[in-house]
Amino acid sequence: MSVKPRLSRGLRDLLPESMIARQRLIDTVRGIYEIYGFSPLDTPAIEYLDVLSGSAGQEAQQSIFRVTNPEKEDLGLRFDLTVPLSRVVSQHSGISFPFRRYQVAQVWRADKPDPGRFRQFTQFDLDAIGAPCGRADVEIIAAICDSLSAIDAGPYLVRFSSREILNLLLRRAGIRQERAAAVFRVLDKLDKIGLGKVKLELTSGYTDSSGDRIRGVGLSAAQVEVIEEFLSVSGATRSEVLRKLVALFSSVPDSTEQLDVIDGISSTLDALGYHSDRVALDVSIARGLAYYTGPVFEAVLLDAPRFGSVFGGGRYDNLVSRFGGPPIPATGASMGVDRLLAAMEHLGRVRPVKTAAQVLVSVMDETLAGQCMRVAFDLRRAGIRTEIQVAPGKLGKQLKRANRLGIPYVVLIGSNEAERGVVTVKQMAVAMKQGAGIKGHGEWRQARFGQREVARGKVAETLRSLLDHAS
RNA sequence: GCCGACGUAGCUCAGCUGGUUAGAGCGCCUGAUUGUGGAUCAGGAGGUCGAUGGUUCGACUCCAUCCGUCGGUACCA
The missing domain is CATH 3.30.930.10 (Bira Bifunctional Protein; Domain 2)
Structure with missing residues (x-):
């Protein structure tokens, strides 16, 4: 019972x-x-x-x-x-x-x-x-x-x-x-x-x-x-x-x-x-x-x-x-x-916030998880509140999570990025704005709005400046 | 504490005067070119009908008690 x-x-x-x-x-x-x-x-x-x-x-x-x-x-x-x-x-x-x-x-x-x-x-x-x-x-x-x-x-x-x-x-x-x-x-x-x-x-x-x-x-x-x-x-x-x-x-x-x-x-x-x-x-x-x-x-x-x-x-x-x-x-x-x-x-004077995290570091490929962790810890050591994806799941699911919790930035590290020593930084709100008129699912997926590639060593710096400008 | 109303899925509710397998919308999960949230579409999970007892051939539906919620009132060191 x-x-x-x-x-x-x-x-x-x-x-x-x-x-x-x-x-x-x-x-x-x-x-x-x-x-x-x-x-x-x-x-x-x-x-x-x-x-x-x-x-x-x-x-x-x-x-x-x-x-x-x-x-x-x-x-x-x-x-x-x-x-x-x-x-x-x-x-x-x-x-x-x-x-x-x-x-x-x-x-x-x-x-x-x-x-x-x-x-x-x-x-x-x-x-x-x-x-x-x-x-x-x-x-x-x-x-x-x-x-x-x-x-x-x-x-x-x-x-x-x-x-x-x-x-x-x-x-x-x-x-x-x-x-x-x-x-x-x-x-x-x-x-x-x-x-x-x-x-x-x-x-x-x-x-x-x-x-x-x-x-x-x-x-x-x-x-x-x-x-x-x-x-x-x-x-x-x-x-x-x-x-x-x-x-x-x-x-x-x-x-x-x-x-x-x-x-x-x-x-x-x-x-x-x-x-x-x-x-x-x-x-x-x-x-x-x-x-x-x-x-x-x-x-x-x-x-x-x-x-x-x-x-x-x-x-x-x-x-x-x-x-x-x-x-x-x-x-x-x-x-x-x-x-x-x-x-x-x-009075509407309390903005509902679901998470303290400012960045979600996604993990698309378990073999790259170590690299993802290192990026996440670089961000944390730079004072950026960072969540790393700790449960397995497709990228779509991870982005959905960021969207729902209101995490403004997602870092993507897949084989494409890993090969070239870069990461992709996605700005969720920018992407939402750019994709507003799009009807088809496939088009939405491929457009990859609000994304930019950043050198591995520059991630913390880039996010810091994005966060400072946003606030 | 006292008076009143109400209690059906996570949320908002439907369910005719008691009658078989209790429904909807939203939300959630899965999927729609295997690396992309939203929109759309298709599936799916989820309720011992607040609890217990009673009336009845039969109760989500009627009755009693309890628990809870809401409104009013009291209290607020």
Whole structure:
């Protein structure tokens, strides 16, 4: 009885066609983070369950994939990279702060999968631990911008706000701090469900179209009015929004100090060239997450708003202290690699590439295979990504393979070439263009479009110049 | 998690109110002067009809449960 090949729910294979674009994106972003002087970190996929679940509520524990080991300990797969990071900085006493690291790795959540949302997915995190509010947040936001620009994701907007601004709102509206998490979670949905439903959910709740009862937070009408007034604060620039916030919160004690922090971040961003057209102060950004304590931010692709935020992050000054010791100020952001790729694919900004190979060295005649191999290795040593035909087959089949995989050049070495110490270089695209009008099979075959003979010693040089001109 | 729809070849689907050997297009493989992709033509492979149980003389078709997919909603550290 054979085993049926299959994958469990929410898991998927990433075939070469997906992996090539993905790795290029990751390489590009890694380059940005290294330019910023961040260092790489890796941690195990498996952590102790209590290490993972401490920070999150019990509802969060449900989405942890549980595992065990031969010692029968309770373990789980990491659901993000921030919690393992806070373990690392608490556990390794030799670490010197600020600890600025990046990490790209798989994480797992046992949630219901949705389009573009899987149970195993990749996050690319950038964090600075031991960095108080200010420059560290600025450089995280700047790195988000530089990454989105570098990967050519199209127009984007980083929106940021601050938990402290939201706390001012709570004080102005007379909402107790214990309700903060519930209120923020509802506010975070503004984009998705609109003001009307947000207001309902903040008060009495409502019954949605599927008949599901949505529980309300139970605020008073007067409190919701204050929130609505706050949410209507907007402006063309960050400084305009800030001016309005200063006016709005003038009656709340200490509000200017809190808003000065945001003002500082905003003006530094301006000085560095990150202006309001791509980094907006948007008071509706709450981030659902409970552990944020200061600035919070997220990024969307403006042409693909339905994919939601492709970066998310914020300041979490208390997270590390749950492993004991003093609070360590920290800030960071996480790129949703899968979501970002899905959005860019949707926008046609990811060119599908089936293979990394630029050249296929065909093998027409097994007795000449040695020569073919030598040519292939000459190309490889010249830095040209080269596949050599490793399975037997007719030339037609080999060309078909190159065509299908999108390999732009094929090197042909048969007895004709071998006798004269040359090889034939075929440019697949040129041949396709030249043969466009041809109807008959025989004529097509004999025309041998897009081919040129090159001396054996010049193959690498020739292909190098062809490739350079093509790109 | 909850509500709803759906599940037939690798993909997109057809299959009349239950009735013999389940079809098409695309894709794939082979071939059409043995050293040439494409187009065209000719062949071919591939499905225990999502799984299990039930109703029936008989089930791809009806029923139940499970699994999965899609849509909505919730969640998203």
